[in-house]
Amino acid sequence: MTLEEKVVAIVAKTAEKKKTVTLDTDLVHDLGTDSLAVLMIIQALEDEFDIAIPDDAFKTVKTVREIVAQLRAHFPHLEPTP
Amino acid sequence: MTLAAFYDRLRLDARLAQEAGFNPYYRHLQSGLNDPVRLDGREFLNLAANDYLGLAADPRVGRAIAAAVARYGASLCGTPIATGCVDLLRALEQRLAAFVGLEDGVVLPSCYQANNGLFSAVAGKEDVILIDHYAHSSLIEGAKAVGCKIRPFLHNDVEHLASLLGKVRGHRQAFVVTESVFSTEGSIAPLAAMVEVCERFGAVPVVDDSHGIGVLGANGRGVLEHFGLTDFPGIYTASLGKALANAGGLIAGRRSLIEHLRYFCPHLIYSTALPPGVAAGVEAVLDILAAEFPARRRLLWEHRDTLRRGLTAAGFTVMAGEAPINSVLAGSAVQTLRLARAFYEAGLLTTPFVYPSVPLSEGRVRLIAGAGLTLARVQAAVAALPAIARAWQAAPSSGVA
Ligand SMILES: Cc1ncc(COP(=O)(O)O)c(C=O)c1O
Numbered sequence: 001m002t003l004e005e006k007v008v009a010i011v012a013k014t015a016e017k018k019k020t021v022t023l024d025t026d027l028v029h030d031l032g033t034d035s036l037a038v039l040m041i042i043q044a045l046e047d048e049f050d051i052a053i054p055d056d057a058f059k060t061v062k063t064v065r066e067i068v069a070q071l072r073a074h075f076p077h078l079e080p081t082p
Numbered sequence: 083m084t085l086a087a088f089y090d091r092l093r094l095d096a097r098l099a100q101e102a103g104f105n106p107y108y109r110h111l112q113s114g115l116n117d118p119v120r121l122d123g124r125e126f127l128n129l130a131a132n133d134y135l136g137l138a139a140d141p142r143v144g145r146a147i148a149a150a151v152a153r154y155g156a157s158l159c160g161t162p163i164a165t166g167c168v169d170l171l172r173a174l175e176q177r178l179a180a181f182v183g184l185e186d187g188v189v190l191p192s193c194y195q196a197n198n199g200l201f202s203a204v205a206g207k208e209d210v211i212l213i214d215h216y217a218h219s220s221l222i223e224g225a226k227a228v229g230c231k232i233r234p235f236l237h238n239d240v241e242h243l244a245s246l247l248g249k250v251r252g253h254r255q256a257f258v259v260t261e262s263v264f265s266t267e268g269s270i271a272p273l274a275a276m277v278e279v280c281e282r283f284g285a286v287p288v289v290d291d292s293h294g295i296g297v298l299g300a301n302g303r304g305v306l307e308h309f310g311l312t313d314f315p316g317i318y319t320a321s322l323g324k325a326l327a328n329a330g331g332l333i334a335g336r337r338s339l340i341e342h343l344r345y346f347c348p349h350l351i352y353s354t355a356l357p358p359g360v361a362a363g364v365e366a367v368l369d370i371l372a373a374e375f376p377a378r379r380r381l382l383w384e385h386r387d388t389l390r391r392g393l394t395a396a397g398f399t400v401m402a403g404e405a406p407i408n409s410v411l412a413g414s415a416v417q418t419l420r421l422a423r424a425f426y427e428a429g430l431l432t433t434p435f436v437y438p439s440v441p442l443s444e445g446r447v448r449l450i451a452g453a454g455l456t457l458a459r460v461q462a463a464v465a466a467l468p469a470i471a472r473a474w475q476a477a478p479s480s481g482v483a
Contacts, residue, residue: 014236016215016236016237016441022248028442029442032441032442032444034437034438034441034442036213036222036234037215037234039232039233039234040215040233040234043233047249062205068294072139
């Protein structure tokens with residue numbers, strides 16, 4: 001599973017309603033993500049990757065793709081370098 | 083930094099109300115909750131109040147309050163830890179605890195205050211609080227005030243809760259927080275299953291039964307009676323301002339918990355005690371319930387079903403809740419206020435909920451037909467529903483099927 005696929009799966013799992021999630025899914029507009037839901041996503045990522053995500057890392061994140069980008073920026077070790 | 087900039091920042095954005103042509107908030111009633119209620123010089127059927135059993139304007143409750151005021155005056159002008167607590171209030175705390183099936187209780191001036199103060203008094207930074215995603219603001223803010231890790235779980239999802247309890251580690255104590263009845267949709271939390279999961283992991287369940295006390299259970303004793311939880315191991319809170327038709331916030335549970343709160347909950351200790359008249363009002367409601375609950379409950383549910391059938395027939399989408407609440411899905415904030423306006427113009431007072439009280443684009447309008455209303459009045463409201471749906475539909479992009 002790629003990092004992208006893992007993040008998509010985590011966002012889908014923490015959404016209240018069964019919805020199709022893609023990299024372009026907008027958290028607020030498509031999923032209605034509120035502040036507690038953001039917390040749920042962050043904590044699910046922390047559980048999955050065994051990392052501690054800094055409090056403000058996701059402040060400006062709008063789409064699933066941007067979550068992946070932030071994860072890559074903060075935690076380069078999540079993907080083995082080829 | 084200027085004063086002008088500060089006040090500028092506080093200025094409200096009036097666009098939503100303008101676009102909907104209606105601001106439903108902070109309307110001032112010109113009467114009590116007798117049917118009809120008066121507002122803006124007109125008469126309304128009140129489907130907005132949480133007066134589930136129709137006792138807020140009951141003359142027997144009013145007389146009990148008047149008698150207590152005659153004896154004790156308006157207020158003791160003191161905090162409970164000082165001399166603000168009258169014998170009547172202490173008796174009420176014990177009676178309420180026994181009513182819901184717990185050892186002891188304490189009453190604060192409101193349940194918002196109770197929920198806000200509870201967590202800081204019993205939890206610390208080394209603990210973890212798992213909380214239902216859709217829990218009431220008072221619970222969320224109270225939990226946040228502790229400064230410990232907060233882990234939201236998916237709404238009413240025991241499996242998700244259990245998986246999170248299995249994952250959290252390194253904490254001293256876990257708390258699991260939920261409401262009994264989620265009042266914006268009318269769903270009931272699977273509390274029995276949640277308590278079981280809590281016991282498996284040694285977590286303390288915390289339930290806010292504000293919309294369950296006086297409503298759920300064969301005798302109106304609330305969610306614990308509803309689920310047959312005779313030995314609830316956790317913390318129970320409830321507002322006395324809904325079915326119990328007065329005001330105040332109960333925290334109940336084991337005696338040691340209540341004793342602890344008496345000395346370590348600043349929201350209790352440093353706030354003027356519930357006035358004696360209000361305590362007497364709640365006592366009177368409990369007396370009435372002992373005799374009249376079955377009949378009032380029957381009416382409450384009949385009204386809910388009558389309204390639900392009417393709403394569905396008129397093309398509205400009613401949320402599938404198990405509580406005596408009808409929530410109509412309306413969509414965006416503007417659509418929600420427009421629907422509340424259509425009800426208002428037809429003489430029906432309702433409660434609109436928009437984000438952040440409910441998820442974005444899941445705005446809804448809540449209707450509660452309390453036992454104080456007659457069937458004829460509820461039927462008259464039902465007769466008006468098709469025209470209300472049409473008026474709402476006439477506004478652009480409504481969600482009526
Ligand atoms: C679930 C819930 N908890 C707490 C409160 C606050 O109770 P009170 O009005 O007694 O402050 C309310 C609503 O008012 C509520 O709906």
